[in-house]
Amino acid sequence: MNYNIETRCIHGDGDNLSEHSFGSLSVPIYQTATFAHPGIGQSTGFDYSRESNPTRKELEKIVSSLEGAADTVACSTGMAAVSLCLELFEGGSHFLCTDDLYGGSVRIFTTVGERKGFSFSYVDTSDPAQVEKAIQKNTKALYIETPSNPTMKVTDLAAMKKIADKYGLLVIVDNTFLTPYFQNPIALGADLVIHSGTKFLCGHNDTLAGFLCTGRKDLAEKIRFLYKTVGCCLSPFDSFMLIRGIKTLAVRLEKQQKSALYLAKWLKAQEKIREVYYVGLPTHPGYTVNAGQARGFGSMISFRTDTEETARKLLERVKLISYAESLGGTESLLTYPMLQTHGDVPVEIREKLGITETFLRLSVGLENEEDLAADLKQALA
Numbered sequence: 001m002n003y004n005i006e007t008r009c010i011h012g013d014g015d016n017l018s019e020h021s022f023g024s025l026s027v028p029i030y031q032t033a034t035f036a037h038p039g040i041g042q043s044t045g046f047d048y049s050r051e052s053n054p055t056r057k058e059l060e061k062i063v064s065s066l067e068g069a070a071d072t073v074a075c076s077t078g079m080a081a082v083s084l085c086l087e088l089f090e091g092g093s094h095f096l097c098t099d100d101l102y103g104g105s106v107r108i109f110t111t112v113g114e115r116k117g118f119s120f121s122y123v124d125t126s127d128p129a130q131v132e133k134a135i136q137k138n139t140k141a142l143y144i145e146t147p148s149n150p151t152m153k154v155t156d157l158a159a160m161k162k163i164a165d166k167y168g169l170l171v172i173v174d175n176t177f178l179t180p181y182f183q184n185p186i187a188l189g190a191d192l193v194i195h196s197g198t199k200f201l202c203g204h205n206d207t208l209a210g211f212l213c214t215g216r217k218d219l220a221e222k223i224r225f226l227y228k229t230v231g232c233c234l235s236p237f238d239s240f241m242l243i244r245g246i247k248t249l250a251v252r253l254e255k256q257q258k259s260a261l262y263l264a265k266w267l268k269a270q271e272k273i274r275e276v277y278y279v280g281l282p283t284h285p286g287y288t289v290n291a292g293q294a295r296g297f298g299s300m301i302s303f304r305t306d307t308e309e310t311a312r313k314l315l316e317r318v319k320l321i322s323y324a325e326s327l328g329g330t331e332s333l334l335t336y337p338m339l340q341t342h343g344d345v346p347v348e349i350r351e352k353l354g355i356t357e358t359f360l361r362l363s364v365g366l367e368n369e370e371d372l373a374a375d376l377k378q379a380l381a
């Protein structure tokens with residue numbers, strides 16, 4: 001744990017990660033379902049790949065190192081990690097959630113979650129007073145995204161931890177937007193950290209993955225049992241892809257953040273753009289709280305156009321930027337949250353959050369920032 005984070009992206013904690021057969025620097029892809037036993041009651045340490053696999057184990061160790069976790073399980077998708085997290089709770093549990101969550105999380109809560117007998121309330125977690133007021137007798141956990149998706153509200157994680165301790169709740173943080181490179185929720189008191197590894201961790205818009213991390217040994221043991229039981233594991237090949245992606249996490253995020261700040265300022269100066277939501281702008285309401293708990297602001301920008309026509313024009317006319325769902329990869333993506341990521345969020349909630357026909361989300365990729373601005377400019381014209 002003495003290494004700095006850029007080094008840990010490549011070597012994890014440094015404990016023999018690079019000791020592979022023949023001096024192979026990159027991890028072999030152990031494309032096997034099962035492992036032969038040396039003798040009765042003996043194991044090589046691996047028995048069956050649903051439970052564990054050497055390629056995936058190496059990835060899990062790297063993510064644990066980055067998040068400061070006691071253990072991490074690598075799942076087939078981010079949603080598989082969210083689903084696994086829900087398995088930790090008994091029927092009747094109530095969850096207090098950030099009102100502005102990833103739409104897929106809201107969908108699993110209101111369908112699968114409610115069928116399991118869970119209930120969910122959505123509050124503006126950037127205001128701790130609202131969180132405390134909404135706690136019920138059966139509340140078991142706070143479920144937080146900070147910055148939130150897509151309106152970029154920032155939640156004070158230390159304040160959440162304080163409330164959680166007072167009422168005996170778990171703190172769950174979906175850390176997809178900032179990644180462990182910029183933010184470590186476990187160090188700020190979170191019990192569980194979720195990632196869509198599909199986004200910045202993979203970073204190349206080419207592989208789906210998810211992670212569930214915990215700093216607690218007791219929870220780690222329960223998660224490992226559920227993980228092998230439900231079978232939501234990441235394949236050896238995709239584990240390799242994630243290891244490869246994470247090696248460049250630090251340089252990618254620094255560059256993407258720099259471009260995002262440039263584009264947030266550029267968007268602010270455009271006549272047809274009404275409001276820009278980027279946590280890295282000092283005028284953003286969550287700027288100070290974020291600066292106090294994270295090492296960066298990320299590269300996700302949301303903005304509002306003057307009219308629906310402008311929003312549609314942008315989506316249809318961008319050339320370098322793709323009109324697509326997802327985020328965090330090498331290619332810049334423009335998303336229409338109302339129809340895409342948040343299409344299944346009930347209309348009343350969506351309107352209350354301001355996710356309307358003029359609201360767009362931009363994931364800033366690794367292209368040159370002036371080229372990206374020029375693309376937006378021609379689309380706006």
Ligand SMILES: *Cc1c(COP(=O)(O)O)cnc(C)c1O
Binds near residue numbers: 077080145176177196
């Ligand atoms: C994409 C995303 C998810 C779901 O992850 P998948 O890998 O698409 O299943 C969960 N949370 C956030 C914040 C996301 O952006």
